[in-house]
Amino acid sequence: MEPAVKAIAEPRRREILRLIWTRELPAGRIASHFAVTRPAISQHLRVLKEAGLVSERRDGTRRLYRARPDTVAEVRRFLGAFWDEGLQHLKQEAEAEERRKRNRRRR
Amino acid sequence: MEPAVKAIAEPRRREILRLIWTRELPAGRIASHFAVTRPAISQHLRVLKEAGLVSERRDGTRRLYRARPDTVAEVRRFLGAFWDEGLQHLKQEAEAEERRKRNRRRR
DNA sequence: CCATTCTGTTAGTTGACACTTACGTAAGTC
DNA sequence: GACTTACGTAAGTGTCAACTAACAGAATGG
Numbered sequence: 001m002e003p004a005v006k007a008i009a010e011p012r013r014r015e016i017l018r019l020i021w022t023r024e025l026p027a028g029r030i031a032s033h034f035a036v037t038r039p040a041i042s043q044h045l046r047v048l049k050e051a052g053l054v055s056e057r058r059d060g061t062r063r064l065y066r067a068r069p070d071t072v073a074e075v076r077r078f079l080g081a082f083w084d085e086g087l088q089h090l091k092q093e094a095e096a097e098e099r100r101k102r103n104r105r106r107r
Numbered sequence: 108m109e110p111a112v113k114a115i116a117e118p119r120r121r122e123i124l125r126l127i128w129t130r131e132l133p134a135g136r137i138a139s140h141f142a143v144t145r146p147a148i149s150q151h152l153r154v155l156k157e158a159g160l161v162s163e164r165r166d167g168t169r170r171l172y173r174a175r176p177d178t179v180a181e182v183r184r185f186l187g188a189f190w191d192e193g194l195q196h197l198k199q200e201a202e203a204e205e206r207r208k209r210n211r212r213r214r
Numbered sequence: 215c216c217a218t219t220c221t222g223t224t225a226g227t228t229g230a231c232a233c234t235t236a237c238g239t240a241a242g243t244c
Numbered sequence: 245g246a247c248t249t250a251c252g253t254a255a256g257t258g259t260c261a262a263c264t265a266a267c268a269g270a271a272t273g274g
Contacts, residue, residue: 005115009112009113009115009116010232012232014189018189021192026250026251027251028250028251036233037234038250038251039233039234039235040232042251043231043232043252044232058240058251060240060241061240061249061250061251063250063251063252072190073190076186079115079186080187082121082125083180083183085125085128117261117262119262133220133221134221135221143263143264144263144265145220145221145222146263146265147262147263147264149222150263152222165270167271168219168220168272169219169220170221170222216273216274217272217273218271218272218273219271219272219273220270220271221268221269221270221271222268222270223266223267223269224265224267225264225266226263226264226265226266227263227264228262228263228264229261229262230259230260230261231258231261232257232259233256233257233258233259234255235255236254236256237252237253237255238253238254240250240251240252241248241249241250241251242247242249243247243248244245244247244248
């Protein structure tokens with residue numbers, strides 16, 4: 001999980017992921033969308049693959065990549081829980097504040 | 108926005124953020140929750156502050172930190188949009204696949 | 215004042231990371 | 245079999261990040 005979060009922190013890797021949300025794409029096609037060299041993209045793809053965010057399928061000389069919706073959903077839930085926990089705490093504090101106000105008024 | 112995403116990728120910073128979701132805490136109290144030295148936490152706090160995720164208030168010799176719900180919510184929305192875009196694409200593809208199946212059957 | 219407390223800041227080190235260039239390799243093409 | 249295509253991998257570089265140890269500074273208490 002942690003590797004996936006780190007992988008997503010990099011903007012270029014998010015861009016790559018966006019390219020292969022829906023369709024399978026060979027590494028070269030992915031690389032051609034960016035200004036950096038092909039090996040650089042290849043390394044990004046490895047990071048994404050090791051994080052489980054991307055699947056690789058070989059077809060002759062090409063390697064086709066695609067996002068893995070299950071892992072993506074996991075990361076989404078993980079971070080979602082993080083935010084939600086925070087918001088819940090904040091809500092509780094807001095309610096406590098409200099109670100304090102009411103108690104002050106009552107005296 | 109990008110700094111905030113990077114800031115959150117670090118597990119220790121997420122822990123710090125969790126500590127000050129609800130209550131204000133002085134730097135020393137925050138540091139005492141961790142095994143690393145106090146300056147290390149101080150630097151993490153600076154990163155969080157520069158990312159706008161944390162507010163700092165001085166009280167005598169102490170500095171009190173607290174999460175900033177507005178910025179936190181922004182990051183949440185940013186990543187939320189990222190996931191949602193992906194899921195939308197996947198949904199579209201699933202529907203397209205469905206259509207293809209139907210068309211095949213019709214012939 | 216001086217000492218203490220609570221903190222940020224400043225080197226300085228180590229390691230990770232994004233990148234490039236150069237090379238290696240497997241699958242198709244002539 | 246040589247050639248090309250489409251890749252990954254290795255090695256090297258510059259930069260950034262996380263950490264420690266040592267110092268600096270503001271507020272408080274005597």
